[in-house]
Amino acid sequence: QSALTQPASVSGSPGQSITISCTGTSSDVGGYNYVSWYQQHPGKAPKLIIYVVNKRPSGVSNRFSGSKSGTTASLTISGLQAEDEADYYCSSYTSSSTWVFGGGTKVTVL
C-alpha cells in the first residue's frame, strides 16, 4: 500500500487561507469516507483535527475544515495563525483492511 500523496510544504501569511491536498486511489481515499487529518507540532504526538472527511472533534477550531472530491481529500486552514505552524498528515482506511498515511505537509506561517 503506497502512502497517500501530500505536498511537502505549504506556506501562508497570518490571516490567509491555505489548502493541503491528499491524493490517493479508488482503493482508499476515493472508496471510503474514512479520511482523517492530524496536526503534529515538533516533539509532540499527533492530534486529530478532522475525521470522516469533514467532521471536527470537540475543541478543534472551526478554522479547520475538510472535504473530498474523488480520490483527493483536502484540509483547509482559514485565518492562518502562528500556532498553526506544524506538520499535517492525512490518513485513510483501505480496501485491503489496512490504514495508510500521507507523507505529511509542513505548514509555515510567514
Added chain:
Amino acid sequence: EVQLVESGGDLVQPGGSLRLSCAASGFTFNNYDMHWVRQATGKGLEWVSTIGTAGDTYYPGSVKGRFTISRENAKNSLYLQMNSLRAGDTAVYYCARAPLGESYYDYWGQGTLVTVSS
C-alpha cells in the same frame, strides 16, 4: 481523562526482539480498537498494526510475520511484540485509540523510542 502511556522502547541489535506496552486509562478499554503507529526521526507517520475489540488483527506487509499485536482487556493494556528487528524499524512508536468500527485515531500516547542498531 483519557491517557495512553507507552513503555518498553530500547536499543536493540538487528535481529533482536522487543515488546512494547501501552497502558490505557480514563475510558472503557475493551470498547475501542487499538493501533500502533510509528514515526522515524524526521519522517512521516506509518501505520504498524491494529487490534479490534474482538481480537482481530491487521498488519502492513512491512511488519507482517515479524510483529504481533495483542491486548489484555483485564489490565487495560496493549502490546506489540517485535521480532527480527531491522534498522528500518527504528522509530518512535505510538499507541492510538480508535472508536469501535471507526478508522481514525482520537487519542495518542506520547510514544516510546525503539532504536535498532549494532
